[in-house]
Amino acid sequence: MVEKRDKVELRWPAKKYQEATAKDSSRDPGVIEIVEEYPGQLGYDGIEGNELFWGDNIDVLRYLLARGGKPVDMIYIDPPYFSGGNFFVRAPGHKFPRAYKDTWHDGLAQYLDYMHQRLVLMHALLRDGGSMYVHLDWHVFHYIKVMLDEIFGYDNFRNQIIWKRLTYKQTQVKAYGVLHDVILFYTKGKDYTWNDVRAGYGEERLRKYFCWLETPDGRNIKLTREQLDGGSPIPEGRRFALNPVINPNPNRPNLTYEFLGFTKVWKYTREKMKGLHAQGMIFQPSPGALPQKKQYLDESAGMKLNDLFLDIGGVMGSSLERLEYDTQKPLKLLDRLIQVSTNPGDTVADFFSGSGTTLDAAARAGRRWIGCELARPGINATRKRLLASRIPHGQGRKNLCADKDVLAPFMINRVKHPVEIAWHGNARVHVQAILALHGAVAKPATGLDLGEKDGKIVAIMPHGTPATALEAGEMLEKVTRALPGSNRVDILADAWILGFDEPPFMNTPGGIEARFIQIPPASDVAALLVGTGLCLEEIGHQKVPAGIQSLIQFHVLPGARLEYHVRGKAVTLALDRYQIHDGRPGDVAEARVKSGNGTGAIDSFDVLEFIGIDWDYDGTRFRCGDASVKSRKDMPVQREFSHEYGTGGSHVIMVRMIDAFGHDSFRRAVVDISS
Ligand SMILES: C[S@@+](CC[C@H](N)C(=O)[O-])C[C@H]1O[C@@H](n2cnc3c(N)ncnc32)[C@H](O)[C@@H]1O
Structure with a gap:
């Protein structure tokens, strides 16, 4: 039976065979240039673990396989869905540079070939016992399921997770509104990491079941509808639900006895029931009602996970984590998959990392990560989010950020496209x-x-x-x-x-x-x-x-004026002006209104998304000593910085600025510090 099943495969015109693809020598492994280093904060030992590759994942996968080293423990990908759409980075009031496109000139066969080449390499990079999650939707998940069966083996398919990302969709066509995505879960072999992570109860369950409260003075009260709906505060105390103590098996003579006026087949022995009653754990919701057992919310692990993820919403307009990157996935979704399939210190990879949700979620959970993204808007969004994100203290490996939230260190490596070479x-x-x-x-x-x-x-x-x-x-x-x-x-x-x-x-x-x-x-x-x-x-x-x-x-390069002042070994640096010359007509008009000038150039710090400073530029890699990013909480970017040099002599300061239009500019100055 299994043999027969192994022979089933998906075919498309010009399909390349698995072995041939993995060893394809028509393209050299990508040449990597280290371009940016963000050393993060105290307590993190080295930054080799967290690498974002800027380039085509096929080159990066070949490079990683050729480099060797520790294979990765989990891969999550959210690739193009063959949706025929174009996706944007949205910045209100600014130009909308396109993030990526998902249209396929030669149709499905071209898409399948593209995915097949990459999935074969990802399978090779995953450790034995590692987990693979492939996030898609109705367009092609069924084709990719057959392809993954071929690559991973049918028996290594674990789940088809349905993630309900929308609660409502008004459909214009004669069809049902699509509210869900599909996540295919495979493992490389049967001996894989599985942590019994639980989901929260969700508002509806909390309201329906945990509607009782034990007050500090020992009274049990039922919460009012208003309190349960959040209209008025819930008093101090322990919330609880009530569970039946009747035995589902009616044929248990030794558990049949009279208790609080009811003769029933109970779940527990008479002694245990008495003990629970004495502890206040057995409760009658009203005088003369059937006794039940309390389940405290603060002692409840939550629901066992199943393949319907209904409790995590998509990233909506009002979400705090929103980066205005179309197709951005919620951190909570990635956190769940990472917590289930990896342990602290493991490496999580995402080869279509977009705005970097997987990388951010992995860092927050104390995991190392590898990311890859082809297009600059995704790289810019990722840099920004990682610099604004913090690993909660106590999370992750031993001795790591034991008592404070820290910034995870990372580097961004640009991968030279073979054509550039x-x-x-x-x-x-x-x-x-x-x-x-x-x-x-x-x-x-x-x-x-x-x-x-x-x-x-x-x-x-x-x-x-x-x-x-x-x-x-x-x-x-x-x-x-x-x-x-x-x-x-x-x-x-x-x-x-x-x-x-x-x-x-x-x-x-x-x-x-x-x-x-x-x-x-x-x-x-x-x-x-x-x-x-x-x-x-x-x-x-x-x-x-x-x-x-x-x-x-x-x-067209933006204009900028920077100034620095030296006092002893201390340098202060200020960005005095930032000016754009090539916004599209609509953007220019909008930004001009904002900045109130009519010169044709946009003179505005508002558009700056990132400013980073390497205080000792070595001519090759940008080692970011200080950085400021524009986030919802922290607007706009900081424009003054200071630094204390340990040694005298000449130092090269390199300032990098990236704005919402995608302009990425470097400014350099040499400072002389007295010894
Ligand atoms: C659906 S988006 C991923 C969104 C991501 N999960 C997030 O939360 O932001 C797919 C991403 O894959 C990138 N991509 C497409 N082809 C690629 C390739 N060959 N190598 C690397 N990235 C690629 C696109 O630029 C796009 O950002």
């Missing part, structure tokens, strides 16, 4: 691709790597290293020599590092205006290409469809 080795291909993405027409006759768009010359700085204002000046000179009449130039670079008081543009005495523009990271572009049938490798050789091009964001 190719660009590095071939400047011409790089330039062609960037011009195509930007929608500019190449101007090969100049002998330089230039293009033209909307009457402006487009110049591209070399790939790989951040550009400076000095280098931009040199580029501008070359452009004006090659094309003497040009007066408007856009200079594009992968990243820019400007000085504290340098503007993000140049105006030459000859009347040339040059703007500094940031090329979007390859992974952002890859995220927009998912499911389009076009891949990053083909950009430059093939035309980029207008629909995609309009979504690719080449940001």
Whole structure:
């Protein structure tokens, strides 16, 4: 029987076989650049455990498998659902950059292939006895169930969890409103971690059953409807429910006796009943009523979990944890799965981590985590939430944050897309691709790597290293020599590092205006290409469809003015101005109203979501010493910081700012500290 079942498999055109996919050498394991380190707070030993990878999970999975080390204990994924939708990060009053798209040019077969390649690798990374949760909805969960049966083995399927995420849906079509998602739960083998976590009783059960109160002076009172509905306070005391003490088995002569005027078959012996009565545990709700036993709420573990999760709502507009990230899942849902399937110190991974709910829930529960997200809006939302989150004290491993809530340390590693590696080795291909993405027409006759768009010359700085204002000046000179009449130039670079008081543009005495523009990271572009049938490798050789091009964001660098003052070994730093030049018309209008200026630039600190400072930048990794994020509780970001250096000499301060529009800028200053 089992043999026959093993032969059942899901097929689709061009299905790659399991073994072939896992060993696929057409793509090297991703090259990892450590870009950001957030050391967290006291008491946490090392940060290797918590890593967020910014890139395509297929590269990250291959990298992790090649790196070896401890396999992961639990994987939760909430991948695209084949929903045909586009999802956004919403910032009220601001531009809505797209978070990711879930449309598949070549249909279901393409989606299944995409998922299959990744699920095979995730299975390989999971430890024996580890747990896998795959969160989907009606669109494809049944296909993925068959696929997972094939990868994990039919016998390793544990549950199909129904999570009721909505309570009501008005449906426009002739069909039933969909209120639930599906979470498929598999384990790698039969010997797996299972903790008997209990669910709370829920408002309805509490109201219905725990409607009695034992007051401190020993009286038993029934709570009023108003008290149970929260209309008036519940007095001090212990809430309890009443459970029957009648034995369900009527044929127990030794338990049949008279008690408080009733001759019944009881659950307990006469002696035990008397003892319980003496302790005040047996109670008659009214004089002459059948006796029952008290169950105190403060001693009740809660309900055993079942496969219907009806007690956890979705992240709604008013939820405190809401990050304005479409598809964000509630922390409580992830906390439940993590508590059931892992122990403190275990590693939880999420390879479609979006706004980082799994990572946040894992950190709060004292678990280590690995995350992966392709698109920048998700990375920005995750950074922000992790910096605002705290591990409750006493949680997690021994000696960890014993007496105070702490910030979990983590790092963000950017994964170079294979195409970026190719660009590095071939400047011409790089330039062609960037011009195509930007929608500019190449101007090969100049002998330089230039293009033209909307009457402006487009110049591209070399790939790989951040550009400076000095280098931009040199580029501008070359452009004006090659094309003497040009007066408007856009200079594009992968990243820019400007000085504290340098503007993000140049105006030459000859009347040339040059703007500094940031090329979007390859992974952002890859995220927009998912499911389009076009891949990053083909950009430059093939035309980029207008629909995609309009979504690719080449940001004009924001303006910022920073100042610092040194007194002895102490430095104070202040952000004096932050200014955006390229909001979309609606956003500009809205933000301008907010900031009250009519210059065309948005001059507002309100849009800043993150500011981080590396007080001793080493030229390679951004080690964040101080950070401030905009959260609902803490608005807006802090603009003044101070630091005390331990040693004298020259120190490089690097400031990083990220705003709600997705602009990500770096400013650098060298301070001299006396010894
Ligand atoms: C449904 S959302 C996850 C939401 C997440 N559970 C949360 O609570 O915020 C799916 C995410 O997968 C990301 N994604 C899609 N394809 C990916 C890939 N190949 N590698 C990494 N992330 C990917 C998308 O950018 C999107 O943020």
